[in-house]
Amino acid sequence: MENEVGTVLDWACAGVALPGETESGDLHVVKHFEGGALVGVVDGLGHGPEAAAAARKAVAALEQHPEEPLIPLVRRCHEHLRGTRGVVMSIASLDTGNNSASWLGVGNVEGILVREGSQPGQRIHRIIGWGGVVGHKLPELRPASLRLKEGDLLVFASDGIRQEFVERSDYRDQPQRLADRICTQFGTRADDALVLVLRYRGLNR
Ligand SMILES: [Mn+2]
Incomplete structure (x- = not known):
């Protein structure tokens, strides 16, 4: 299964x-299932062992x-937390x-989709995170749907990363180098920090 990812x-x-x-209280999720994958970043409130x-627990x-749709999945997570x-x-x-994605944000973890071939600052879709805290109070959950093409890039970043990374990064780099660079260049050092970078390859290549 892991190889399939x-x-x-x-x-x-x-x-x-x-x-x-x-x-760190910031963790990533990259979990394959039949026909797709669940990906994202989770930030435990505050920092330290309790975060x-x-x-x-959330991960x-x-x-x-x-494989569950995002609304029941987040509700389940809310109950567990x-x-x-x-x-x-x-x-x-x-x-x-279907080469598509369903996205959902609760709170302030940044999520962006950068289209294949974009220049810095261009063609970036930002995922709107609604207010709320999973485990305490959920906002109205309204996932967004997006088409995916081979080469599209998804980036998730916790609030330990300054948001200006969105406009100031060169997304043509390999995922590991890009993640390392964003973390080094835009980490606030005032909180845990995590960046997850995923390049979509699709199934048929
Ligand atoms: Mn944080």
Whole structure:
């Protein structure tokens, strides 16, 4: 199963915990399922062990049923996280049969889609994150739908990364180099930070 992800997505992430903390409360999800993959970034509120525990619980809930539509999936996650710090997240469910994605953000994790062949600052779709905290209070959940083409790039970043990365990055680089560079160049060092970069390859190439 894991190998199959590699044929659909080239992906990498880069992250750093808040200086002084031993574990990060920012975690990524890249989970394949029959016909697609669930991807995204989860940020446990605050930082330190309690934030990390909430984030791990969220990722476990998401990975348990990655094939589920996003609304029931986020609701399930919300129930699992009651009594924890809670998390914010942006996630996307990729449908490799239809070359499409369903996206949903709760809180302030950045999510963008950069079309193949874009110049810096061009043709970037930003995923609107609604307010709220998974585990405490959910906003109205309204996933967005987008078409995907081979070569399109998806980037998720927690709020430990300054948002100006969106306009100022050169997205032509390989996922690992791009993730490393965004993390180094735009990390605030005032919070945990995580960047997830995925290049969509599709099934038929
Ligand atoms: Mn954060």
